[in-house]
Amino acid sequence: MGGLTQIILLTLYVSGSAVVLAALLGVPAGTWLGLQPKANVRGLTQLIYTLMGLPPVVGGLLIYLLISRKGPLGFMGVLFTPSAMIMAQFLLATPIIIGLTSTSVRAKGTEVVDTLQSLGAENKLILRTIMQESRFGIFAAVIAGFGRVIAEVGAVMMVGGNIENHTRVMTTAIVLEVRQGNFSFALTLGLILLIISFVINAGLYRLQAGGRDE
Amino acid sequence: MKRVGIFIVLLLIANLFLVSCNTNNDAAEPVELILATTTSTFDSGLLADLLPQFEEKHNMTVKVVSLGTGQALELGKNGDADILLVHAKTTELEMVAEGHFVDRHDVMYNDFVIVGPTTDPAMVKGSASVDNALAAIAQQESSFISRGDDSGTHKKEVALWQAASIAPAESWYVSAGAGMGDTLRMADEKESYTLTDRATYLAQREQYDLEILYEGDANLFNQYGVMAVNPDNYPDIQYEAAKVLIDFFISSEGQEAIAGFKPYGDTLFFPNAD
Known part of the structure; x- marks a missing residue:
């Protein structure tokens, strides 16, 4: 049971860190993108949308080539560590958070900007108001990013290596159990993963809905 | 709303530190060795049977990455593993000749x-x-x-x-x-x-x-061989530790442990180190 607890904690650590980092970059970037005139950022937007569909194993392969001992970041020696897994999941979550944030900011943005500018508000206040107004959409973006990374297996398998007690997370553990033919245990792990996702999403949803009642 | 967000972030980060500290404090700085191997040695349970006694004796942690032989060889060539236990003898010998690996020994066959x-x-x-x-x-x-x-x-x-x-x-x-x-x-x-x-x-x-x-x-017959990544190519890999593990696999102690691994009543891997 100790092994399972560790797997669960590592899963939360890796996916949680990846999403927090992705949100720190993705929410401001998405807000910026959503505030630009559409015509100016068409190419960039299309690129982001495309990257939202990046296959996890390709993301994993890119990170592997980057951090392999032969790669440009090889000196860091992070391959087969949780840090490598965070890097790969960060790569997967960031486009989703940027893309969805920009969409929701764009939906609210222009109207708010126009109103506030006519009232003579400072840029700082404008930005704050927009993020406040778009918070449901931004929350949804972060939740979607989290859903993507906690469920993916290709990238963490590639750069984590599924090493027992070190880099084994829920999804790679499930793959291993399936490979060894332990279907019922694999299914149990899958159920646990779903329950964890449910609890976390329920918590985030409460925060999101709580905002509405205020 | 913003405060809530910051709170979550802090909570997450705190959690993360807890987890990483836990994993760090587990052992008193054993040497960490990355063994890239095939799914067969891992999924059969052989390594889980063999490695704990070795790890304890030499104060090492062997991190096992189990893959197809093709990917395992590629990882070794890139210097991303320290030691390989695979079964593709012809390819292994070719790669030793090309200078990617050293100290190759037959270990066992199934x-x-x-x-x-x-x-x-x-x-x-x-x-x-x-x-x-x-x-x-x-x-x-x-x-x-x-x-x-x-x-x-x-x-x-x-x-x-x-x-x-x-x-x-x-x-x-x-x-x-x-x-x-x-x-x-x-x-x-x-x-x-x-x-x-x-x-x-x-x-x-x-x-x-x-x-x-x-x-x-x-x-x-399916010959398994063990070999270390050539330290001349990658000076900072764990070559010394890899040699200790190679010596263990081909020692009489290791060979007897392989022969004694009978999870289903029959011997699965037949030791034949030279």
């Missing part, structure tokens, strides 16, 4: 068997040689599932078809691109033949209606 549906539509059972067995499958155009993943098992299978001078046709030859367990499951579901190592088959046989239909040909 054998491959041809499994298939109990009905045995191609009448493989009782074939005089592995060539005849494959010829029977080809002649009946009975469905055959290949690993198709460039693993040691896949390479072996390709070599066997070549030795039998048969070019499998797409109509009955399926390239799965999957590990041994997945391939066995596919063969079971599709009532097909496949080539498998005995260990994986025995470990999972209760779940399948597959039966061993051909075994025993000397060409079906």
